[in-house]
Structure formats: C-alpha cells, structure tokens
Amino acid sequence: xxxxxxxxxxxxxxxxxxxxxxxxxxxxxxxxxxxxxxxxxxxxxxxxxxxxxxxxxxxxxxxxxxxxxxxxxxxxxxxxxxxxxxxxxxxxxxxxxxxxxxxxxxxxxxxxxxxxxxxxxxxxxxxxxxxxxxxxxxxxxxxxxxxxxxxxxxxxx
Amino acid sequence: xxxxxxxxxxxxxxxxxxxxxxxxxxxxxxxxxxxxxxxxxxxxxxxxxxxxxxxxxxxxxxxxxxxxxxxxxxxxxxxxxxxxxxxxxxxxxxxxxxxxxxxxxxxxxxxxxxxxxxxxxxxxxxxxxxxxxxxxxxxxxxxxxxxxxxxxxxxxxxxxxxxxxxxxxxxxxxxxxxxxxxxxxxxxxxxxxxxxxxxxxxxxxxxxxxxxxxxxxxxxxxxxxxxxxxxxxxxxxxxxxxxxxxxxxxxxxxxxxxx
Numbered sequence: 001x002x003x004x005x006x007x008x009x010x011x012x013x014x015x016x017x018x019x020x021x022x023x024x025x026x027x028x029x030x031x032x033x034x035x036x037x038x039x040x041x042x043x044x045x046x047x048x049x050x051x052x053x054x055x056x057x058x059x060x061x062x063x064x065x066x067x068x069x070x071x072x073x074x075x076x077x078x079x080x081x082x083x084x085x086x087x088x089x090x091x092x093x094x095x096x097x098x099x100x101x102x103x104x105x106x107x108x109x110x111x112x113x114x115x116x117x118x119x120x121x122x123x124x125x126x127x128x129x130x131x132x133x134x135x136x137x138x139x140x141x142x143x144x145x146x147x148x149x150x151x152x153x154x155x156x157x
Numbered sequence: 158x159x160x161x162x163x164x165x166x167x168x169x170x171x172x173x174x175x176x177x178x179x180x181x182x183x184x185x186x187x188x189x190x191x192x193x194x195x196x197x198x199x200x201x202x203x204x205x206x207x208x209x210x211x212x213x214x215x216x217x218x219x220x221x222x223x224x225x226x227x228x229x230x231x232x233x234x235x236x237x238x239x240x241x242x243x244x245x246x247x248x249x250x251x252x253x254x255x256x257x258x259x260x261x262x263x264x265x266x267x268x269x270x271x272x273x274x275x276x277x278x279x280x281x282x283x284x285x286x287x288x289x290x291x292x293x294x295x296x297x298x299x300x301x302x303x304x305x306x307x308x309x310x311x312x313x314x315x316x317x318x319x320x321x322x323x324x325x326x327x328x329x330x331x332x333x334x335x336x337x338x339x340x341x342x343x344x345x346x347x348x349x350x351x352x353x354x355x356x357x358x359x360x361x362x363x364x365x366x367x368x369x370x371x372x373x374x375x376x377x378x379x380x381x382x383x384x385x386x387x388x389x390x391x392x393x394x395x396x397x398x399x400x401x402x403x404x405x406x407x408x409x410x411x412x413x414x415x416x
Contacts, residue, residue, distance in 0.1 A: 057292055058214010086218075086288040089295055132299055133204035137211060141200070157295050 010076050012041045015048060018076075022068045025061050026136045029106035032065060036094025039087065047079045053090035056137040056157070092157045109142065109153035117153050119144035129153075160226040163283065167349045170342035171283060172227040173246070174351065176236075178275070179219035180247040181336065183237060184397070185268055186212025187404045188255050197258055205261075208300050215293050222285055238408040242393045242401045249332040254396035256325065259318065262311055263325035266304040267367075271336035273301055274363040275356070282350030305370065312374040323376055330378050337363060338383040357382065 019038055020031045032038055032052065040051035050069055054062055066082045073080045092111035095103070100110035104120045112118075118125050124146035131141045132155070139152040160168055190209035196202035220233035228236060250268060255261045276297065279290045311322035339356040346352040364380045371378055393401075407416075 054292075056211070056214065056296060057218050057289070058211055060210075060214075086285075086292045088288075089292040091295070131200040131204055132303060133200075133207040135203065137207060137214075137296075141203070155299070 009045065010043055010048070010078075012043060015041045015043060015050070015073065015076070018072050019050070019069065022065070022072050024055070024059075025064050026059075027103075027108075027138070029108060030095070030099040030102045032069075034096045034099030034102065036096065036099075037065075037090065039085065043078075047081055048073055048076065049081045049083070051083050051085055051087070053086070053088065053094075054084050055090050057086075059137060090157075092154055095154070103154065107151060108139075109151060111154040111156045113156065114140075117142060119147060119149065120151055121149050122147040160283070163349060166342065167345045167351070168227060170340060170345040171286070171349075171351055172223060173342070174340045174346060175219055175223050175227065175286065177246045177248070177340065179216050179223065179236075180245050181251060181268075181272070182212045182219065183216035184245065184247040184251045184400070185264070186210075186216055188251070188400055189261065189265070191255055192261065204303060208265075208303065211296050211300065215296070218289055218293075222289065226285065234408070238405050242398050245393065245397070245401070247397075248338070249335040250329060252394040252397045253329055253332065254394075254400065257321065259311060259321035260325040260329075262304065262307045263322060263329055265300070266308045267326070267329055267333040268336060269297065269301045269304040270367060270370075271333065271363050273297060274359040274366070275337060278352055278354050278356065278359045280350040280353030282346075282352075286351065308370070309374065312371075312376060326371075326376065326378055330380055334360060334364075334380055334383045 016033060016038065019041075020033050022032050023030065024032060024035060024037070027035060035055065037052045037055065038050065039053045040049075042049040050073075052065065052069075062084055066084075069082045070080050095110065103110045107120050109117050109120045114129050116125075117127055117129075119127050119142075122144060124144055126145040127142050128145065129140060129142050130150070133139075134141045134152050138155055138157070140155050141150065142153050143150050160171070163171065186209045189205050189212070192205040193202065193209070196205050216237065217233060220236045223236055224231060224233045231239070248268075250264065250271075253260070253264060255264070273294070276290050276294050279287060281287045308322070311318045313319075337356050337360040340346060340352075343352065343355060347355065360382055367378065367380060
C-alpha cells in the first residue's frame, strides 16, 4: 500500500497555460492571458493565487471570470483564490499581439487611435467612428466606407 | 496599505471623501440610466447607457473601498441602498433631475469637467484610492469628450436647442461648484497627501477651463465658489427623493434578500 501522494506543485507557467483557455464572456475571441488581465500568479504548497486587473472598473463580467478561473484550475487540486485589483491600471496596450490578431479575425478591431482604426473585414482605413460608446463598456462603433460594414473597435483605454 | 496606518481623524475625513465621490457617481449614474430606451437617437441611447454603467461601476468600487476599509461592517450594497434620502452626500448639482436632453447635457458637462478636476486632486496618500482613481480617470476621459461634443453641438445649433441648453446651464450654475466643495476636514486630507491640492485650487482651474470652453460659444456662466460646509444641505430636493424611491424600490421590496 503506497502512502497518499499530494499532487505535484504546479508551476506558474502551468497555471498560465490553463488560463489561456479562460475568456472574458464579453470578449470570447481571446483569453484573459492575451487580454492582459493576468497580473500575477503565485503558487505555494497551500494554494494558487491569481491576481486579475479588471479591464473596466464596472465590468459586469468579473464574477463570471472569477468562477471560470476557479473551475479551470480545479484539476490542479489546490484551493484557488482569485482577486481583482487596481494595483496598476489595466490598459488596452496590455493586449498581446496574438490577442490583437485574434480580435481582428473575429471582426472586432483591436484598440488603436481612432484615426488609425482599420476595418477588421476588408482592412480599409476609410472608416468613421459612429459613436465612442458601444454594446459593452470596452467597445466603440465604427462604419467602413469601403465594404459598408458596421463594426466594433476596442476602446483605447 | 491598510487604513489603520492613518490616524482616526484622517480615517474619518477619508471616509467622508470617498462617500461623497461614491454618492456622486451613483446618483448621476442612476439618473442618466433613465435615458436607456428613450434617448433622442439610437447612438445616444447606447452612449448614455454605457456612461451610466461606467458611473455605477465607479460607485460600486468606491463603496467597496468604504466597506472593506472604512465602514463598520456594512457591505457595499447596504451603503449604496440602505440609507434615508437625507443621508446621501451627493453634490447639490445632482439634486437636479435629468430633465430634458439639454438639461442632461448641461448637467453632464458641468459634472464631468468638475469631476475631472476633483480626480486630478487625489494624491498618493492612500494607495487603494489613488490606484482606483488612476483607473477611473482613464474611463472618465470618454465621458468628458462626450459631454464636450454635445455642449458644442447644442450651443452652435442655435434656435430652441441653444436656448434650452443655455437656460439649463444657467439653472444649474449656482449648484455646479458644489462638486468641488472642500471636504469637511480638508486639512487632514492634505496633510496625509490623500488630496494633492486644496479644492479651492481645483475649483479655480475648473472655472477657467469652463470659461475657456463656453466663452468662444458666446456663453458666460457665473460660477461662484460654494460657501460654508460643503455638502450639507437643508434637505434633498423632491427630484432626488423621487430618484431615491426608484433606486431603492427593489431592495426595499424584500429586505435582506440575496439577489
């Protein structure tokens, strides 16, 4: 009979890798890692701690993201604590290059100065901002004059 | 940094400051959310709803700061909803209801520009507040841009649009400076670096800024500093009492329920 063995201590990279499968429900195209929300991961013998930076102060998805992170890390077999903090402000330039590409592929223009925004469908720069505010806190509304397609762009924040 | 590193007098002043900021954001956010579904154009329906959501989010984060560090055991919802109308500390500017579109834009213009001056006056003295404010300021920039664009549009429109906008500005002007009224114990906040400058200085800068925006539009607005105790008022307005009845109605329908 072998003694019970505690699961091996996961390292930070293993936790980060799992979090690549967790998304903000309002931005399903990219993970919270590519979104730049993951500020800190700490693993010790007793628990896993994940510190996230909210994209917007009033983002209503925070509780859902918290429970998705806890569910995703459950197989590691350790108590998980997920905290949101404003230790440093989340800014839209925290989105990774891979994240920007995936946003664009999903029809959602990555954050850019309004003069630099390009249509995610046809690539044209002949676009106009209809409104700085969109269907969620992080979106602005644009219209492409070339392919005549309305689209959303991530706000620069 | 826990708040216990601050002396009791500073803690009290800080609690008062955070509550006034939270109540301002909560009241204007809830009030502007009334435009959802009835704004004059679709883009504005979305914009005003989004701005209101931002403001309620800021209020929630500020109430949570209070609940975690400065209050005696109430949670953020209890602080937000379980007070009598007389206990709210919002600026007198926000005792005015949303009114028509011109009033809403005038109120937003005066509030957003004054709030930006207040946020710029928060120092590094208490990091939890300084960090939250750094984040809030990034979002508020969009609100200021929105308010300025609409103020310009209404003022240049001429006719009834301009008349209503100017009348709304004039009606709100006496109460607008209340956003930048000095907190009750400003000296303690300045001493602790929680405020980086006196509110009188923020007010002077704001008045110059407003004159610089409205002057070229041919509007001269008299803005006089708020005298005496900043947030004290004889009684909240009927418009605020009505709003309070709205925003507390669900909570009061089943006290203590978990929603």
